[in-house]
Amino acid sequence: xxxxxxxxxxxxxxxxxxxxxxxxxxxxxxxxxxxxxxxxxxxxxxxxxxxxxxxxxxxxxxxxxxxxxxxxxxxxxxxxxxxxxxxxxxxxxxxxxxxxxxxxxxxxxxxxxxxxxxxxxxxxxxxxxxxxxxxxxxxxxxxxxxxxxxxxxxxxxxxxxxxxxxxxxxxxxxxxxxxxxxxxxxxxxxxxxxxxxxxxxxxxxxxxxxxxxxxxxxxxxxxxxxxxxxxxxxxxxxxxxxxxxxxxxx
Amino acid sequence: xxxxxxxxxxxxxxxxxxxxxxxxxxxxxxxxxxxxxxxxxxxxxxxxxxxxxxxxxxxxxxxxxxxxxxxxxxxxxxxxxxxxxxxxxxxxxxxxxxxxxxxxxxxxxxxxxxxxxxxxxxxxxxxxxxxxxxxxxxxxxxxxxxxxxxxxxxxxx
Numbered sequence: 001x002x003x004x005x006x007x008x009x010x011x012x013x014x015x016x017x018x019x020x021x022x023x024x025x026x027x028x029x030x031x032x033x034x035x036x037x038x039x040x041x042x043x044x045x046x047x048x049x050x051x052x053x054x055x056x057x058x059x060x061x062x063x064x065x066x067x068x069x070x071x072x073x074x075x076x077x078x079x080x081x082x083x084x085x086x087x088x089x090x091x092x093x094x095x096x097x098x099x100x101x102x103x104x105x106x107x108x109x110x111x112x113x114x115x116x117x118x119x120x121x122x123x124x125x126x127x128x129x130x131x132x133x134x135x136x137x138x139x140x141x142x143x144x145x146x147x148x149x150x151x152x153x154x155x156x157x158x159x160x161x162x163x164x165x166x167x168x169x170x171x172x173x174x175x176x177x178x179x180x181x182x183x184x185x186x187x188x189x190x191x192x193x194x195x196x197x198x199x200x201x202x203x204x205x206x207x208x209x210x211x212x213x214x215x216x217x218x219x220x221x222x223x224x225x226x227x228x229x230x231x232x233x234x235x236x237x238x239x240x241x242x243x244x245x246x247x248x249x250x
Numbered sequence: 251x252x253x254x255x256x257x258x259x260x261x262x263x264x265x266x267x268x269x270x271x272x273x274x275x276x277x278x279x280x281x282x283x284x285x286x287x288x289x290x291x292x293x294x295x296x297x298x299x300x301x302x303x304x305x306x307x308x309x310x311x312x313x314x315x316x317x318x319x320x321x322x323x324x325x326x327x328x329x330x331x332x333x334x335x336x337x338x339x340x341x342x343x344x345x346x347x348x349x350x351x352x353x354x355x356x357x358x359x360x361x362x363x364x365x366x367x368x369x370x371x372x373x374x375x376x377x378x379x380x381x382x383x384x385x386x387x388x389x390x391x392x393x394x395x396x397x398x399x400x401x402x403x404x405x406x407x
Contacts, residue, residue, distance in 0.1 A: 005297055005334065012305035012327040019312070019320030045265075 097208060097247040100124055102150060104241045112179055113159075114238050116140070116152040120246075126150055129206055131247045137212035137235030138162065138200060139244050150246070155181065155213070156238045164213050165201040166192055172201060175232060181214060183230035188221055192230060208247065256295065260303050263287050264310045279384045280363075284311070285355045286392055288330055290399070293342055297334040304330035311362075318365050325361040329354045343400075348392050355388035356381060 102124075106117040116139065120126055132139040132152050140154035153160055155177060162175040164183065169191035173183040175198070186192055196216045202209025218231040267283045284307060292300040308323035315322070333350065340347050359381040367373040 002297070005301065005331075008298060008301050009327060009331045012301065012308075013324060015305070016308065016320040016323035016327065019323065020318065021320075045268075 096250065098250055100126065100246040100248045101243050102126070102246055103243050105149075107239065107241065109239070112156075113177065114154040114156040115143075116154055116238075116241065116244065118150045118152060118244060120145075120148055120150055122148055124248075126246050126248065130249070131200075131207045131211065132244050133211055133247060134236040134241055134244050137214065138207065139236050139238065139241065141206055142246060152244065154238050155234060161204075162207060162213060163201045163203040164198040166216075167197045167199050168193070169196070172203075173198075173230070175213060181232040181234055183216070183232050184227065186228050186230055188223070188226065188228055190228060192216055192219055192228065194219060198232060256291070256299050256303050257306060260284075260287065260291075260307050261310065264307055268311070268314050279380055279387060281391075282355065282359065282384065282388060283391070284326075285329070285351070285358055285388050286395060288326060289333065289351050289354065289392065290395065292330050292333045293337075297337070300330050300334065301327060315362075318362075321362050321365065325358045329358055345393070345396065348389060348396060351392040352385050352389040356385035359384045 100120070102118040102120045104116055105119050108115040108117065116132075126142055126145050128142050128144060130142045132141060138155060140152050140157065140160060142150055143153040144151040155162055155175065158177050160175075160177060163172070164175050165172055171186055171190045171192055173186045173190075173192075176182055176184055183192070183198065194216050198213045198216065200207040200209060200211040200213060212235050214232040214234040216230055217233045220229040220231075222229065264284060267281070288300075288304055288307065291303065304326040305323055308326035311322035311326070312319045333354065336350065340350065360377065363380055363384075364373045364376055367376045
């Protein structure tokens with residue numbers, strides 16, 4: 001074998017051994033070279049992987065969209081049936097509401113009570129006492145409208161009262177803010193459990209029926225009192241919101 | 251010029267091999283198609299470019315697996331060096347010469363794969379679960395490539 005070949009092999013082998021022994025610096029050199037020379041290829045590869053991931057995600061979302069579309073159709077059927085039955089029974093029909101997004105400009109906390117200040121679009125009509133919701137549940141109600149600004153009295157306010165119902169057991173109660181959300185009016189024998197979801201009952205006329213409000217976090221039964229002390233955790237984070245939605249009557 | 255084309259060709263092959271490896275893995279065994287390319291390249295081309303290409307290919311592979319930087323350089327260049335050393339001593343046209351490919355693939359996989367397994371037991375079992383099957387896959391692929399090359403040569407004659 002040629003001497004030059006042995007020398008080249010020796011040099012290559014030595015390079016490998018040096019890289020291997022000075023492990024960290026070797027990988028740093030490698031990364032440096034990779035960064036400068038084959039970066040476009042790596043970007044290309046990453047894009048390729050991203051494309052495959054996006055395609056998989058897209059397929060999954062398409063499947064989900066089809067499933068949701070079928071569910072929606074089913075729910076629409078149920079809604080029509082529900083309305084028909086209500087009509088037959090002579091129930092008051094729930095009026096469909098429009099969702100009006102408004103931008104939160106400030107959240108004030110005064111003595112533990114949360115007030116949300118929002119800015120509405122100039123042409124939208126918002127009146128006091130309209131319910132306000134977030135992406136997950138009830139936020140509060142419109143207290144005051146001044147020009148393009150709305151003052152929302154959240155459920156974390158001592159003045160707010162929300163009539164709610166346990167979505168599992170259909171037990172009624174009134175939600176009040178006393179430094180935390182408490183459910184009042186539930187007797188000691190009331191069927192409420194930790195983890196139950198509370199939704200608006202529709203009573204009182206301000207909040208329409210069926211809006212998610214919170215989850216029961218704790219139930220304290222004191223035999224000396226006539227009602228249970230029930231702590232509720234709201235679905236919505238009332239200390240931070242970027243936008244909220246006013247449910248406007250058409 | 252020839253060596254430059256060879257290097258560019260190998261870089262492309264490396265990138266394809268590194269990119270599509272996850273999609274062509276059989277039972278989580280990397281295909282390491284580059285072993286085949288190095289094997290046939292060394293047989294067909296002059297020794298010096300083959301050795302340089304082996305070193306550069308190893309370097310490229312190390313960039314993509316920098317934990318044990320240098321392992322691929324050592325493994326690939328040693329494989330090619332031994333092949334060059336045996337070039338005049340083995341009758342490469344025979345199918346039995348593919349056993350060298352099997353031995354080389356086994357050696358490369360042993361050197362570059364085993365250090366990544368933590369513990370002696372895992373390293374030892376990886377010889378039977380990853381290294382040996384991988385070398386067999388390379389052998390089979392080599393057999394297919396050799397048959398194709400031989401057929402082409404026959405047709406050319």
